[in-house]
Amino acid sequence: GTKDIIKIEDAxxxxxxxxxxxxxxxxxxxxxxxxxxxxKKKPHLPEHVVNIIKCVNPxxxxxxxxxxxxxxxxHSDRQEYRCDYCDEEAKF
Known part of the structure; x- marks a missing residue:
């Protein structure tokens, strides 16, 4: 595999x-x-996401x-999120 490094100072x-x-x-x-x-920390998928994903449903x-x-x-396996208002699936 490969490794990428992102360095963020004082953050x-x-x-x-x-x-x-x-x-x-x-x-x-x-x-x-x-x-x-x-x-060392492992990021996880949050249960709720606010103002990060934009709904594409017009x-x-x-x-x-x-x-x-x-x-x-x-669905965490598929990394699937849905809009709380219209239930539209978020596309990544």
């Missing part, structure tokens, strides 16, 4: 592992302090009104 608490779980589910996040890995209230974009996890 230990600001990295949202839930969002990272949406795009890189198999990633491992190594927390480095003083040049040494002090902790008839959904979120496309015509200034409503919050809310999605819920339906």
């Amino acid at each position: 230990t608490e600001s990295v949202d592992l839930d969002v990272l779980g949406l795009v890189a589910r198999t990633a491992t996040v190594g927390i480095v302090r003083g040049g040494k890995i002090v902790e 008839r959904c209230v979120t496309t015509t009104e200034p409503a919050v974009q809310m999605f819920h996890l339906v």
Whole structure:
């Protein structure tokens, strides 16, 4: 396999592992302090996602009104989310 590294300085608490779980589910996040890995974390798929995914249904209230974009996890194996308002499947 291959490894990609993303380095974010001074961002230990600001990295949202839930969002990272949406795009890189198999990633491992190594927390480095003083040049040494002090902790490893695995991102997971969040049960609810707010204002990260946009609904593509033109008839959904979120496309015509200034409503919050809310999605819920339906199938974690398929990484399938559905809109809380219209039940449209999110496409990744």
